[in-house]
Amino acid sequence: MQIITTKQELLRQVEACKQQSKTIGFVPTMGALHEGHASLVRRAVSENNVCFVSVFVNPTQFNNKEDLAKYPRDLNRDAKLLESLGAQYVFAPTPEEMYSAEEMNTTFSYDFEGLDQVMEGKMRPGHFNGVVQVVSRLFYLVQPDKAYFGEKDYQQLAIIHQMVERSALKGTFGDLQIIGCPIVRAESGLALSSRNERLSEAEKETATNIYKTLKESVKWAKNASVSEVEQRVVDTINAIEGLEVEYYEIVDQTTLLPAKDFSHAIGCVTVYCGPVRLIDNMKY
């Protein structure tokens, strides 16, 4: 496995793969890899001739400086895992390699057609601008045939689908397919996340109530309206000491607009467990 740190070298390797007509699978990550990432990499390895993984804590998508500073980083550990999974190339640039000073200090402008006005977009202004900025740049560089994203970050996945699909950009990334992959959970039900590293064992136990409640809510949905289920999820989670819901919204799986009923609906939740912000979701 090769670790690449410059765009120039990355382009050279990508070009060599293209010349040999190798299909490229790509998994963008911010490192601190866990079994959720591993599931994406395994799939990318099995469905393509070569697999590229990026490990880059993207500063432009953090609207909270403390969150950026505390984001766990361990490239050696990540590289060992990626090698064991069969990835061929890891792209791990510095922020200076990815962005000019001006880009680092201005918000990337992008028209989300409303997809950023709800949930994570509403709570973390500018977050998705940074995500689209880095993901589009990575797509231009890696030129993948397939790119893999976890469904835990459901709104991110919907926005990236839209970015690749929208007519103005159609064809820009070739025939790139965006593949959404299921959430990977600990045995306890807790959705795997790099942020879980910041939870104590007791907090991890408390946080399992998030998934338990979401699962219960599927039963509640049989005899209640969308707003009743939303309220019951919020009340149930907030009643647990150590958890505080930031939002729970049941929305259409494609448009992310508030759902009128449960067909094609997904509930997305953000919960603070102590200082750690956790997200999860449940399809109805």
Ligand code: PAF
């Ligand atoms: O989901 C993530 O880890 C990040 O948002 C991504 C897609 C790698 C962009 O930095």
